[in-house]
Amino acid sequence: xxxxxxxxxxxxxxLFLLSLAFVAVGVTTIYSANYDLSAGHAGPLPTRQLTWLxxxxxAMFAAMSFDYxxxxxxxxxxxxxxxxxxxxVMAVGHTGGGSQRWINLGFFRLQPSEPAKLAxxxxxxxxxxxxxxxxxxxxxxxxxxxxxxxxxIVLTLIQPDLGTAIILGIVFISMVxxxxxxxxxxxxxxxAGLAFLPVAWHFLKPYQRNRILTFLDPDRDPLxxxxxxxxxxxxxxxxxxxxxGYLHGTQNRLDFLPAQHTDFIFxxxxxxxGFVGCAVLLLFYFIMIAYCLGLVQRAKDRFGALLVFGMIAxxxxxxxxxxxxxxxxMPVVGxxxxxxxxxxxxxxxxxxxxxxxxxxxxxRYIF
Amino acid sequence: xxxxxxxxxxxxxxxxxxxxxxxxxxxxxxxxxxxxxLTFLQLIQGERYTFLSENNRIRxxxxxxxxxxxxxRQGQLxxxxxxxxxxxxxxxxxxxxxxxxxxxxxxxxxxxxxxLKTFEESKSRAAFDEMVLGRDVDWPAVVAVESHQLDLxxxxxxxxxxxxxxxxxxxxxxxxxxxxxxxKQLNILKEQGYVVxxxxxxxxxxxxxxxxxxGQSGGQQVxxxxxxxxxxxxxxxxxxPGYTVRLTLDRQMQEAAYEALKGKEGTIVAxxxxxxxxxxxxxxPAFDPNVFARGIKSEEWSALIKDQLRxxxxxxxxxxxxxxxxxxxxxxxxxxxxxxxxxxxxxxxPGFFFFGNRSFRDWKKGGHGAVxxxxxxxxxxxxxxYQLGPKLGIDRIAKWARAFGLGEKSGIALDDERSGIIxxxxxxxxxxxxxxxxxxxxxxxxxxxxxxxxxLQLANMMAAVANGGKLYRxxxxxxxxxxxxxxxxxxxxxxxxxxxxxxxxxxxxxSALNDVVSGPHGTGGAAKxxxxxxxxxTGTAQVIEMKSAYLKSEQLSYFNRDHAWFVSxxxxxxxxxxxxxxxxxxxxxxDAAAPMAKKVFEKFxxxxxxxxxxxxxxxxxxxxxN
Numbered sequence: 001x002x003x004x005x006x007x008x009x010x011x012x013x014x015l016f017l018l019s020l021a022f023v024a025v026g027v028t029t030i031y032s033a034n035y036d037l038s039a040g041h042a043g044p045l046p047t048r049q050l051t052w053l054x055x056x057x058x059a060m061f062a063a064m065s066f067d068y069x070x071x072x073x074x075x076x077x078x079x080x081x082x083x084x085x086x087x088x089v090m091a092v093g094h095t096g097g098g099s100q101r102w103i104n105l106g107f108f109r110l111q112p113s114e115p116a117k118l119a120x121x122x123x124x125x126x127x128x129x130x131x132x133x134x135x136x137x138x139x140x141x142x143x144x145x146x147x148x149x150x151x152x153i154v155l156t157l158i159q160p161d162l163g164t165a166i167i168l169g170i171v172f173i174s175m176v177x178x179x180x181x182x183x184x185x186x187x188x189x190x191x192a193g194l195a196f197l198p199v200a201w202h203f204l205k206p207y208q209r210n211r212i213l214t215f216l217d218p219d220r221d222p223l224x225x226x227x228x229x230x231x232x233x234x235x236x237x238x239x240x241x242x243x244x245g246y247l248h249g250t251q252n253r254l255d256f257l258p259a260q261h262t263d264f265i266f267x268x269x270x271x272x273x274g275f276v277g278c279a280v281l282l283l284f285y286f287i288m289i290a291y292c293l294g295l296v297q298r299a300k301d302r303f304g305a306l307l308v309f310g311m312i313a314x315x316x317x318x319x320x321x322x323x324x325x326x327x328x329x330m331p332v333v334g335x336x337x338x339x340x341x342x343x344x345x346x347x348x349x350x351x352x353x354x355x356x357x358x359x360x361x362x363x364r365y366i367f
Numbered sequence: 368x369x370x371x372x373x374x375x376x377x378x379x380x381x382x383x384x385x386x387x388x389x390x391x392x393x394x395x396x397x398x399x400x401x402x403x404x405l406t407f408l409q410l411i412q413g414e415r416y417t418f419l420s421e422n423n424r425i426r427x428x429x430x431x432x433x434x435x436x437x438x439x440r441q442g443q444l445x446x447x448x449x450x451x452x453x454x455x456x457x458x459x460x461x462x463x464x465x466x467x468x469x470x471x472x473x474x475x476x477x478x479x480x481x482x483l484k485t486f487e488e489s490k491s492r493a494a495f496d497e498m499v500l501g502r503d504v505d506w507p508a509v510v511a512v513e514s515h516q517l518d519l520x521x522x523x524x525x526x527x528x529x530x531x532x533x534x535x536x537x538x539x540x541x542x543x544x545x546x547x548x549x550x551k552q553l554n555i556l557k558e559q560g561y562v563v564x565x566x567x568x569x570x571x572x573x574x575x576x577x578x579x580x581x582g583q584s585g586g587q588q589v590x591x592x593x594x595x596x597x598x599x600x601x602x603x604x605x606x607x608p609g610y611t612v613r614l615t616l617d618r619q620m621q622e623a624a625y626e627a628l629k630g631k632e633g634t635i636v637a638x639x640x641x642x643x644x645x646x647x648x649x650x651x652p653a654f655d656p657n658v659f660a661r662g663i664k665s666e667e668w669s670a671l672i673k674d675q676l677r678x679x680x681x682x683x684x685x686x687x688x689x690x691x692x693x694x695x696x697x698x699x700x701x702x703x704x705x706x707x708x709x710x711x712x713x714x715x716x717p718g719f720f721f722f723g724n725r726s727f728r729d730w731k732k733g734g735h736g737a738v739x740x741x742x743x744x745x746x747x748x749x750x751x752x753y754q755l756g757p758k759l760g761i762d763r764i765a766k767w768a769r770a771f772g773l774g775e776k777s778g779i780a781l782d783d784e785r786s787g788i789i790x791x792x793x794x795x796x797x798x799x800x801x802x803x804x805x806x807x808x809x810x811x812x813x814x815x816x817x818x819x820x821x822x823l824q825l826a827n828m829m830a831a832v833a834n835g836g837k838l839y840r841x842x843x844x845x846x847x848x849x850x851x852x853x854x855x856x857x858x859x860x861x862x863x864x865x866x867x868x869x870x871x872x873x874x875x876x877x878s879a880l881n882d883v884v885s886g887p888h889g890t891g892g893a894a895k896x897x898x899x900x901x902x903x904x905t906g907t908a909q910v911i912e913m914k915s916a917y918l919k920s921e922q923l924s925y926f927n928r929d930h931a932w933f934v935s936x937x938x939x940x941x942x943x944x945x946x947x948x949x950x951x952x953x954x955x956x957x958d959a960a961a962p963m964a965k966k967v968f969e970k971f972x973x974x975x976x977x978x979x980x981x982x983x984x985x986x987x988x989x990x991x992x993n
Contacts, residue, residue: 132382178386234423237408237416250424254590271420275409279402286398293394296387302380309383320397327404 012361018288019060019354022339023053023347025269025281030342032247033261033268045261045342052344055108056351063355067363068304071356072129075122079148082119085112086155093159101159111345113156113164118349118356120171121310123148128179129303136182139189145176162208163263163334167317174313178306212331228258233328236270236278243274261342263334266326285319285338288312295361304360311353314338318350424590431565432582433528435609437542437572439618440646440845441974446542446573448528452509454501458486461521470518471500474511502662503529530566530660536653537625538616540681541645541781541843543571544659560584569659570679572612572843575780579847579855582609610855613846615644623970624649627963633931633950634682634822637967640830640936640945642860643839645779647946647967648823650686652678683826684777684784687819688949691908691956692747692890693934694768694814696832696876698755699744701767703872707758710740710875720753723806727753730907744879747890747905749813756812761803764811765791770866771828772838773820778863779841787824790817815909825934826947829903832880833942835873836866880904881939884961891933894961899972901965902942903935905956928952933960937968944971 027049034042085103089112094102102109127145128137149172156165177186201209235251244250249271251257257264270278292312299305315338322337324330336346408416437446456471458464468486472479485500501508504524512524530545546569548561560583561567567581568574585606617637624635628651637647654671671679680686702708718734720727729735729749735742743751756764768774774789788794790811792803810816823841831838840861847856880902883891890905908930911923931953936945946964953959 178383180382231423233408234416234419236405237412238420240409240413240417251420254424256420256423270405270409275405278405278409282398282401282405286394289394290391293387293390296390297384299380299383302383305380305383305387309387316394316397320401323401324404327401327408329404 006365007362010362010365012358014291015288015354015358015361016060018284018291019339019351021284023049023056026265026337026340026342026347027053028246029265029269029272029340030261032249032272033252033257033265033342035247035253037253048344049342049347052347055344056348059348059352060355060358063352064359064362066359068307068356068359071122071307072126072303075119075126079119079123082112082116083151083155085110086116086152088112090155090158101161108344111343113159113161114343114345114349115352116152116156117164117167117171117314118311118353120149120152120168121175121307121314121353121356124172124175124179125303125306125310128175128306129301131302132180136180137176137185138182139185142176142181142185142189145172157203160205160208161334162204163321166321166333167314167335170317171310171313174317175306175310178309178313211333228264229328229332231256231258232264232267232326235267236327239271239274239278241275243270243272243277246272248272259334263322263332263336263341264326265341266323266337269340270326281340282319282323285315289316289319292357295357295364298364299360300364304364308357308360311357314353315350429562429584429586430606431528431584432606433608434530434545434582435580435611437580437612437614439614439616439621440644441617441619442613443618444533445538445614445616445618446533447531449531450526451503451529453499453525453527454504454508454512455497455523455525456486456500457497457521457523464521467519467521470515471512471522474515474519475504475508530656532656532660534618534622535657536655538618538621538649539571539653539656540650540683541571541614541616541648542656543568543573543575544654544656545569545573546659546663571681571781572614573656574782576612576844576847580609580612583607608850611848611850612844613848614843615639615646615845616648616843617646617971617974619974620647620967620970621649623647624963624967625651625653627966628950631950631953631959632676632682633948633953633960633963634686635946635948635963635967636683636823636826637944637946637971638826638830638839638841640833640942643827643830643841644845644860645841645843646944646971648681648683648843650680650682652676654678681781682949682951683822683947684779684781685821686949686951687785687787687821688930688932688951689816689818689908690773690814690820690825691906691930691932692749692814693825693904693906693932693956694811694818694820695744695747695752696828696880696904696934697768697771697773698752698759698764698812699740699876699879700771700832700868700872701759701764702740702755703875704767704869705759705763708740708755713737713739714751714754716748716750718750720750720809722753722757722809725806727809729753740875741879741882742888744876744904745882745886745889747883752812753809756808757805759808759812761808761811762791762793764808765789765794768818770838770864771831772863773824773828777821777823777827777841779823780843784823785821787820788817814906822947822949825932826945829934829936829947830945831866832873832876833902833936833945836868838863838866877902877939880935884935890957891935891961893957894933894935894965894968896965896969898969899937900939901935901937901968902939903933903946903961903964905961906930906932906934907954907956908932910952925952929954931956931959933957933964935961935964935968938972944968 027046030049031042031046034045089100089103092103093100094104094109101111101113103112124145149168153165153168156168231251235249235257238251249268251271252260252268257267260268289312292308296305296309299308318335318338321330321335325332336343338350339347434448436444439445461467464486465483468482469479472482482500509524512519512522532542545566548565548567552567553561553563568577583606585604587600588602589600620637624647628635628649632651634650635647638645658667703710716729716734716736716738718729718732734750735746735748738748738751768789774787776784776786795801795803807816811818827838827841840863842858844858846854848854883889884894884901884903891903894901894903910929911927931950933948933956936942946967948960948964950959
């Protein structure tokens, strides 16, 4: 396979630079989140995140190095690999924070649920790439995609990782809708989902139930489950218009925030940069997502458009759920802020996703 | 590749293009929602959250000012504050609170279930609020916690001054006690810097002198992290100790009085007749103010309140009793001053007095025979005073009783003092809307009927008799000093009024009071002392009216037995101290109350002699040195 010079000239700088900007915000905020006032530094995490950036860049360029139509062939093997890893994580996984999510690779602890999000997009894009039936897809047409997605969701729920399970489900639904599901069928699906809720409730761990109950009534347990939400809102709110200044967030520095460099990093950022900072950060996400919706419209084929849509849907849902959760309008579920939260698997997966989009973007001019 | 070309649709994906167009709208709505939420949190509620975040990180560690000490008139310590240790636990600072508590129980040899129960019960407290596992823990516990500090995350010791009443219950009703500030007080005193959990004087001098004793709390503004660990001190204010209060009370006389009263319900008040300074104020049953200092348990408190013998009541100022025969002093003075009798003329006492259609009985069956004023006082003849009553009339009796401070609050600096009742026609009309019946005057003449007084009032009355008619306001505090010894305030005698008395009146009454104790038929012979000449008057106040039979007090149920009085002053020639003794349900004043007064007088003389000897030695030493 040769590199076409035209490809290089069509390299998507917009997405590339936006991604780097998010990582830059991430690394500086991780630095602040781990800054030790007395020691005068922030420990190894910011540096490590830069290492993960290297890994992410490799993933990104790997994702755009070949014509995306090959993904059609790679989708099932990739999916199979993810399924295998998720089963593996059950068997030999590393436990942390009360759930079993990681596989230790020596230098790196892989969290397979992150790339698993990509697998859903790949197999769905493959399944829905053919022209839609004239009256759209019926529920009976969804047996195969559902059979592929269900094991992934069940395996992440068992870990337990409610956040990822929700993302998997929501991305699946997004893809199905985008792929052309009849609206009436979608309504049936929603109905079935609602009917399934009590059953799902039964399978939730007590702490997960607690989070949901706490969200519905934050004062239910202000010292326990509600504590994080309250502290996070205090952090965001006390940032006010311009923030407390970089490295000066007291909620963050004095450890009032939970998971401050991972899922709650937005609270750290808000406290220090205020409303203005938040607005700019959200604007960047908005630009990236809107730009990608443009790519969906301009992609030269259905497969490419579905790939772009799926990948950017992942980004969108992460941002929406993460910010809503940290700002106290959604129950606390573990969902990272794309490319900002600390974590190698998440960063590399996200950059791979952007790489896939850039791949489609580069090749839309080539026929 | 065939498959690839097949997939390659040149016209792109029209359906997806349409749907993506819709998604722009959804995207805008979603981000608008997020920004709206941030606007609410950061711009609308920003101030509130800023306050909350400050609240989060800044803890105020208050150091209450050490409360002022109290000394007696000789400089002996009555109340101070000693350092004590409270055992504090902040569960949020421990990884595993239950484990920490189990370890702690082991080190302190305490029941772990009890500690865990306290912990469970305190679950509702605010985050990072400390819970008190033990107040004023003993020294071995302090050592154990200090030496195992590393195994006991979240456990700490806090020093705090604990009020210490050197003599326990001895002067409880004067000194009072401290208690946690209640909501009502907090509402009023918030501006003076009181906060929830503060101790405040709730009774006695502790309450009345709260402002001066209290001192000013200092404190530190400390920045803490989420684990409550101190990061740095932002501000510091040093505390100011409270003022020292010097009392007129004499600790040793107080002790003598308290010992004399032990096991009985009653009170002894001793005054300096030339100033109104209170030397002794004992009331029994008493309570131990130290129990309040260590934190009174609710069952202890309810036991105190429900106790039929009312240990919390200060009988000297709050107890209102019929004065009984002690009131005859007022009667005698009134009669002499108003000139209604010839003190030398005798009347016949058959043992009863007929007035209207009623017979008033003398306490002595068969009567005292021929009695004049002197004998009537010495032997406490009721009949003599019965007939005096109608001669004087109630309004003149009341006038003289009030002149000596009866029926009005003395104005002593203790809360809830009672005034007692001195009835007259006006009072009766107001109170019962009835005219005064002359027969009622007969009862009043021997200190029964509507008349009630407090023991403090009678002590003050005796002081006025002893000093020639000067009625002083009784006081307890002579001096307030700052910690370095400079005088802040000083208190001396405050004359309420001078009662104009003829010298003859004073002489006759005094000589009769003298013979009550020292004369052959005196009712107060039990007060006769080898050390000092005492003058006084006994009294036996009926709690219920005797209908017919002469019953001995043993024949009556306890709460119906008579109160025993003895009011007195000494030394006879140059009076210095006046004492009133009341023993509730003690029976005869001469038997029950008089010996108690004697003990306190003797203690006074003994102390005076000692002081004089000391001074002599000093003077001798000085002369020799010269």
